[in-house]
Amino acid sequence: MKTYIIGNWKMNFTVGESSLFLHKLLQKTRNYRDIEVVVSPSLMALQSLSLQTDRRKIKLAAQNFYHRDFGAYTGEVSINQLRTLVNYAIVGHSERRYIFNESDKDIRAKVAAALRVGITPILCIGETESERTFGETADVLRDQLLGGLSEVSAEDISKCIIAYEPVWAISGHGKEARIASPLDVRDAFKLIRTILKETYGKETAEETPLLFGGSVKSTNAESYLLLDDCNGLLIGGASLIAPEFLDIIEIAKRVKDERA
Ligand code: PEP
Secondary structure, three states, X not given: OXXXXXXXXXXXXXXXXXXXXXXXXXXXXXXXOOEEEEEEOOHHHHHHHHHHOOOOOOEEEEOXXXXXXXXXXXXOOEHHHHOOOOOEEEEOOHHHHHOOOOOHHHHHHHHXXXXXXXXXXXXXXXXXXXXXXXXXXXXXXXXXXXXXXXXXXHHHHHHOEEEEOOHHHOOOOOOOOOOOOHHHHHHHHHHHHHHHHHHHOHHHHHHOOEEEEOOOOOOOHHHHHOOOXXXXXXXXXXXXOHHHHHHHHHHHHHHHHHHO
16 A cells, blocks of 8 residues: 655645745655655645646645535535546545534535545544543544445445544644654554444455544654554645655655565
């Protein structure tokens, strides 16, 4: 399986800045077949970046979309409208769940909509700090995982990517995020694989990519990438700094080669 390095630019960069940043990344990114590099710019920049990028090096992801294909939904953009622009779409990010009150119902409809048009959904799941404190992590992960995948047919499960993103480890929300220890992440990955295995079978569980996200930087990326179950990283803040993001790609390549 490939290693996925996915940068979530969130609501940063103008269209012009996004283009300059992508240009910088494209100049320095090597075309590694076993490392899938993806960036997720603002919706505004997707059209121009899709023409600019070299998809052999860097593919694009949408940060958000509406699950219906067309119709009277003022202000929304459907995944069908994004179909020619992106290969991936982030779904269920904690910022969408908790700031924009996206429900499990919305999230499962989006996962299904992305698959319907041939786009790989990156389903984000993760517990909040208080859920962790109250010992609810396993239940939350189970609910968000199975809830998000509930409209997906068994044979399509492994076409989804699952990103474990504990909310308490995500940066940019005022107070300093906590850094998840590799042991915390290992335990969550084990649990997610077990749930996938019990629900969809061993083969599907093993073929479904599992990513980690939460304050990943070049200084800690390796510690997560070395975990047995880790198939890549979803990176917010550090993906906005070109040398950091490029370093993480190189670290992923080195870890991949060492494990081959
Ligand atoms: C994210 O928003 O998906 C994320 C992981 O952000 P950060 O790396 O900044 O914590």
